Structures are given as structure tokens and as C-alpha cells.
Amino acid sequence: MSDIGDWFKTIPFITRYWFAGSIAVPLIGKLGLISPMYLVLWPENFFHKFQVWRPITSTLYFPVGPGTGFLYLVNLYFLYQYSTRLETGGFTQYSTSTLPGWRQVGSHSTLPVLYQAGDRWVHTVLYQAGDRWVHTVLYQAGDRWVHTVLYQAGDRWVHTVLYQAGDRWVHTVLYQAGDRWVHTVLYQAGDRWVHTVLYQAGDRWVHTVLYQAGDRWVHTVLYQAGDRWVHTVLYQAGDRWVHTVLYQAGDRWVHTVLYQAGDRWVHTVLYQAGDRWVHTVLYQAGDRWVHTVLYQAGDRWVHTVLYQAGDRWVHTVLYQAGDRWVHTVLYQAGDRWIHTVLYQAGDRWIHTVLYQAGDRWVHTVLYQAGDRWVHTVLYQAGDRWVHTVLYQAGDRWVHMVL
Numbered sequence: 430m431s432d433i434g435d436w437f438k439t440i441p442f443i444t445r446y447w448f449a450g451s452i453a454v455p456l457i458g459k460l461g462l463i464s465p466m467y468l469v470l471w472p473e474n475f476f477h478k479f480q481v482w483r484p485i486t487s488t489l490y491f492p493v494g495p496g497t498g499f500l501y502l503v504n505l506y507f508l509y510q511y512s513t514r515l516e517t518g519g520f521t522q523y524s525t526s527t528l529p530g531w532r533q534v535g536s537h538s539t540l541p542v543l544y545q546a547g548d549r550w551v552h553t554v555l556y557q558a559g560d561r562w563v564h565t566v567l568y569q570a571g572d573r574w575v576h577t578v579l580y581q582a583g584d585r586w587v588h589t590v591l592y593q594a595g596d597r598w599v600h601t602v603l604y605q606a607g608d609r610w611v612h613t614v615l616y617q618a619g620d621r622w623v624h625t626v627l628y629q630a631g632d633r634w635v636h637t638v639l640y641q642a643g644d645r646w647v648h649t650v651l652y653q654a655g656d657r658w659v660h661t662v663l664y665q666a667g668d669r670w671v672h673t674v675l676y677q678a679g680d681r682w683v684h685t686v687l688y689q690a691g692d693r694w695v696h697t698v699l700y701q702a703g704d705r706w707v708h709t710v711l712y713q714a715g716d717r718w719v720h721t722v723l724y725q726a727g728d729r730w731v732h733t734v735l736y737q738a739g740d741r742w743v744h745t746v747l748y749q750a751g752d753r754w755v756h757t758v759l760y761q762a763g764d765r766w767i768h769t770v771l772y773q774a775g776d777r778w779i780h781t782v783l784y785q786a787g788d789r790w791v792h793t794v795l796y797q798a799g800d801r802w803v804h805t806v807l808y809q810a811g812d813r814w815v816h817t818v819l820y821q822a823g824d825r826w827v828h829m830v831l
Contacts, residue, residue: 588604599617646664
């Protein structure tokens with residue numbers, strides 16, 4: 430107890446008795462020694478029944494209960510901290526004015542008021558902190574508590590609100606940062622926290638949201654870039670990160686996704702080019718990169734793939750030509766290039782290959798003619814051209830060389 434007594438004696442004079450009264454008066458009302466109705470500010474009784482103590486007791490009284498205990502402790506903490514700083518922060522002379530409830534410490538003044546508005550309690554404090562004004566309000570709205578603070582920070586104004594919405598807490602801040610306004614909201618949605626920020630960046634608006642979805646974090650940003658809107662999302666899916674962007678480029682929309690799949694990265698883009706849609710994917714498969722494109726060309730679909738196979742590059746294309754499908758492959762085999770095409774011609778399939786063999790070119794074709802197969806080869810042998818054909822005629826095979 431001696432330690433508490435020594436600490437109490439070190440509190441500055443006005444703060445010491447204000448702090449003690451802020452504990453004693455609520456305790457008297459809580460224990461029922463005096464009815465709280467005699468402690469609050471009631472103008473009719475003050476002016477007409479000469480109950481002159483009400484301005485003083487309303488300054489010290491706080492309705493302590495199961496739902497206000499934490500706020501009461503916060504109020505005591507702020508009273509002790511700020512009042513002590515005002516008394517010891519360069520203003521050693523203090524005085525109390527003749528106005529009831531108005532306290533002045535040096536050049537700093539405070540006016541706390543506790544009153545009833547209908548069936549709820551309202552507690553307000555107006556004071557100076559340095560060269561700025563601070564106004565706080567604590568009140569009940571239905572079955573919840575709301576705490577607001579309006580103050581100056583340099584040459585800007587800041588307004589904060591802390592309140593309960595059902596079984597969750599919501600904290601909002603509205604302030605100026607230079608020549609722009611910033612509005613932030615922090616609240617609980619179920620068992621997760623959500624933080625939103627709305628602000629101006631130059632002549633555009635930016636809205637960000639950070640929240641938990643299950644055991645992962647999601648961060649979204651919506652903003653203007655010139656005359657277009659951009660929406661980005663960054664989130665966790667299991668043990669990987671996913672980043673998506675949706676934006677306008679001229680009169681079209683573009684959607685991109687960047688994410689991890691195991692130990693590799695995947696980047697996809699979906700966008701409009703004129704009246705068609707294009708979808709591209711860039712990803713790692715082991716130690717190689719693969720790039721695919723799927724798009725519309727007129728009334729047909731085209732799918733291309735570009736990838737590495739060892740130390741070579743392979744490019745494949747699959748598309749529709751009229752009512753048939755065509756598949757082409759271009760790749761390196763050692764120091765040569767090979768181009769293959771597989772397609773339908775009517776009710777048959779044709780497979781062609783064009784490649785280099787040393788310093789010459791070879792072109793082969795394999796196809797169906799009716800119920801038989803035909804294989805042709807065209808190539809260079811020195812300074813001449815050779816054309817061979819191998820096919821079935823009935824139950825025999827024919828091989829021709831030209």
C-alpha cells in the first residue's frame with residue numbers, strides 16, 4: 430500500500446484530486462450510498478432547487494457497469510496521462526475558473542459534461558491540447574456504446590468513431606492528408622477483421638480492403654487510372670499467393686492472375702481484342718517456361734503453346750479452318766527446325782512434316798485416299814530433287830520414285 434500511496438502523492442495537485450474524485454464518486458453511485466440521480470447534471474434541479482453540487486459531481490461521475498467497465502478504465506487512463514502532461518509540461522501555474530465544471534491548467538482548459546438524453550447517457554469532454562481543440566463524446570445508442578473524437582492534428586482535422594454493431598466493434602477515422610481526404614474503417618465480421626481505406630490520390634479515388642477469409646488474408650484495391658478503373662486482389666489460397674488485376678484498356682476489359690502452383694509461378698491474362706476474347710497463360714513446368722494463348726479469329730478458335738523441351742523451343746498451334754481442325758508444331762531437333770501439320774480434309778486426315786536434314790530440306794505427307802494410306806516424300810539429294818510415293822493399291826503396296 431505504501432507504494433500506491435507514494436505514487437498517488439507524485440501525481441500533480443489538480444490531477445490527483447480529479448483522479449481520486451473520478452474513482453470515489455462512481456464508486457459511491459455503484460454501491461448505492463447515494464442515488465446516481467443526485468450525481469448527474471440536471472438543469473431544473475440545479476436552477477430551481479439549488480442543488481449546486483451537480484456540475485461538480487457530473488464532472489466526476491461515470492455509470493460503471495458490465496458493459497462500461499473497460500471504457501471507464503480507458504477514461505481514467507486518459508485523464509491521468511493528459512492531465513498530468515498539462516500540469517507538468519511547461520505550465521507550473523494552475524488555476525480553476527469560477528465556471529462550474531470548467532477546468533484550466535495553465536493555458537489549457539477542459540469542460541467535461543455528463544447528462545441524459547432520453548433514456549441514454551452522454552459524456553462529453555471539450556479541451557485544449559497545446560494549440561489545438563479536442564472534443565470527445567461517449568454515449569449509448571440503443572444497447573451499444575459509441576465513442577467519437579474530433580481534433581486538430583497540425584493544420585488538418587481528424588474525426589474518429591468507435592462503436593459496437595451487434596456483437597462486433599467498428600472503428601472509423603476521417604482525416605485530411607495534405608489536400609485530400611482519407612476515410613478508414615476497422616471492424617469485425619464474424620471471427621475475422623476487416624480494414625478498409627478510401628482516399629484521394631491526385632484527381633482519382635482509391636479504395637482498399639484488407640480482411641481475413643478463413644485462415645487467409647485478402648487485400649483488394651479499387652482505383653482510377655486516368656479514365657479507367659482498376660481492381661486488384663492479393664490473397665492466400667492454401668500455402669500460395671494469388672494476385673489478380675481487372676482493368677479497362679481503352680474500350681476493353683483485361684483480367685490478369687499471377688499465382689503459385691506448388692513451386693512454380695503461373696500468370697494468366699484474359700482480355701478483349703476488338704470483338705474477340707484472348708486468354709494467355711505463362712507458367713513454369715519444372716525448369717522450363719510454357720506460354721499458351723487461346724483466342725478467337727473470326728468464328729473460329731485458335732490455341733497456341735510455346736515452351737521449352739530441354740534446350741529447344743517448341744511452338745504448337747491448334748485451330749479451326751472452316752469445319753476442320755488443324756494442329757501445327759514447330760520445334761528444334763538439335764541444330765535443325767521441324768514443322769509438322771495435322772489436319773482434316775473432308776473425311777480424311779493429313780499429316781505433313783517439313784524439316785532440315787543437314788543442308789537440305791525434306792517435306793513428307795501422310796494421308797488417306799479412300800480406304801488406303803499414302804505417304805509421300807519430297808527432298809533434295811545434292812543438286813537434284815527427289816519425290817517418292819508409297820501407297821496401297823488393292824492388296825499390294827506400290828513405291829514410286831521420281
